[in-house]
Amino acid sequence: MQPHGSLKKQLAATALRAAGIVVVGASVGIAVNAVRPHGVAFARYLPPTLCAQSAPSQEIGVLMPQQAARLCGDDRTLVVDVRSGIAFAEGHVASAVHLPCSGSHADRERVRAELVNKEALVVYGDSEEQAHKVASDLGAGMGRPGLSIAVIAGGWRAWQEAGLACAAGPCDDCEGMLSHASK
């Protein structure tokens, strides 16, 4: 049995050596990165944004705002707003989740997790093109051929101009709208 003081000293020495390994290892890594032709920039990593990359081709439908409104409040549908955070805060389709064009892959994965039990995905933005990019990105790689994906024709502007009840705040009228649609 080693005396307590000796054990403490040994532990301290081991920790010191471990720190030495980390420092030497880190230095080697930095040196290798500096000399390699395609080393990564030694600054904060900015993940690629959803709209900055070319989205894989995906079959995406287009819904008129009134058609999309029938899906509002349906448990099987996820509505995604791809506009900026400020625009989203000012008003959005009730129950819509926010996944901005400037979102990262991690943000996309969060929304994909919500999509697991859904049957339809409706995306809108300031423009159809913007919504299309995010919708493609979301749908690709999900392995869900049964998931129907659509964007809202004319985006948020068309939704507002149609004066739809779910335009902002809580979706109070959605149930009425759904029952009206099913009649």
Next chain:
Amino acid sequence: MPRSRVNRHVSFALRAGVALVFVVAAVMKIRDPAAFAEQTGNYHFFPELSNVIAVVLPSIEVLCALALLLGPWRWRNAAALTLACMLLLFTVAIAQAWAHGLNLECGCFGSGSTRVGPWPILRNLGLLSALLTGLWLDPGRRRKPELS
């Protein structure tokens, strides 16, 4: 065969296994540091440091693996301590991502790694067990400390 000799062989085999896994993992990460940086950033654990981590972590893994396998026993201990801390940190990161329902590549072996979930957590715990058992059976551990 005497027990101490068996222990030495088992310890070496376990350390060699762990070292091999870390070398393979490091090589995969070094091959595509940008992809590894993205995977690291996706965890949202110090995202501003994800590039730094992608640059330094693989070389630390290689150095630890070499020290664990070839170093004198004091350095083996230090390497094992470093690797154990890293494994614990990785496990916590994967577990929190899994708990939040994130569907991320774990980044354990660079691009093309398995997704976060029970398998990488179990693998990390298995590696940790092998590491600690290898260290426990290491005959160098029983040497008396030098008086110098």
